[in-house]
Amino acid sequence: MATIKIRAKAKDGITTVKSLVSHPMETGLRKNKKGEKIPAHHVTEVNAVYNGNTVMTANWGPAISKNPYLSFKFKGGSTGESVKISWVDNKGKSDSLEAIIK
């Protein structure tokens, strides 16, 4: 299931990437109705790759909210090229998506 949405725009040699990741981002401290802690389930690393190079790495922890919105810029990129965003979470799950820069 696609958990990532990306919008990437290039302007004057700089590409702005905005993305929305669908993820519960459980901190591990919340308790359910029975009083038991809900196990931590959150993204630990996000990578953005352009032209074979990693242009951004983010190390996330339990402080990031549910369904996080991420926005960053990198030098380079032009219309028609692609940028790929991928994430890995603490349960070993992962997902990635490649998007065309507009």
Next chain:
Amino acid sequence: MMIKTIVSAALAALIALPVAGNAGSPQEDLKAFQEYFMDRFPDTPFMDFQNGVYSIDAASRAQWEDIEEFAPYELNISNGETLFNTPFANGKTYASCFKNGGIGIRQNYPYFDTKTGEVKTLELEINECRKANKEKPLKWKTGAIADISAYMAYTSRGKKLNIIIPDDPRALAAYNRGKRHFYAKRGQMNMACADCHFFYAGNKVRADLLSPGLGQLTHFPVYRSKWGSMGTAHRRYAGCNKQVRAKPFKAQSAEYRALEYFHTYMSNGLEANGPGARK
């Protein structure tokens, strides 16, 4: 009995609001309601009221426009679209229950169903559709039903709200019930919807700006940052009732459906722009 006379006189006086000073017909109420806000916020063009509180405050509007560039509800619209198009066990889809296959119809809800004598909201009909197709009903306030409603609302963006009050005493009774709810004081704090959203619209309660009643329901269902999720109008109604320490009514109860009927009618002429993103 003396007491009964006093109570019914008081109720009659209550129904005679709003301040335009007449026991208004819906059309007269609508005109008075919308004119009140146009006078109160003269710098806001009429159509801009569909942006709710962001039509009356530049600073929060700038933040909201930033969020709208890539809004949190996009995930809900995608999920809603998938749910809307997924067939039931019997092979049929939601499209079979709605006019125009459910696309671009949000601006007509709620409506008064003369056959059953009930106010029909979009969420009510979503679950009626499920029931008719032998599926379990969805929870009313959030989750799948809100996502489906969000998708359907999204297909109506730009269409003007067109709530109809037919010439039927039952429809008028529902409208008046909703109107009474809006203007009646309730709860430990003894406040009416109108107190915050009519008389004190534009003022602050601590750090929050009170939104005008005009344009309030155009953008429902709504993604609230406070909830971290999508919610229906009745979810918000319950929250508002709780905030004044009043016992909330059940979602899709006759009371909230009547309120939603009156409340949406007051925004007739504005464009549907759901789902919305709010604090």
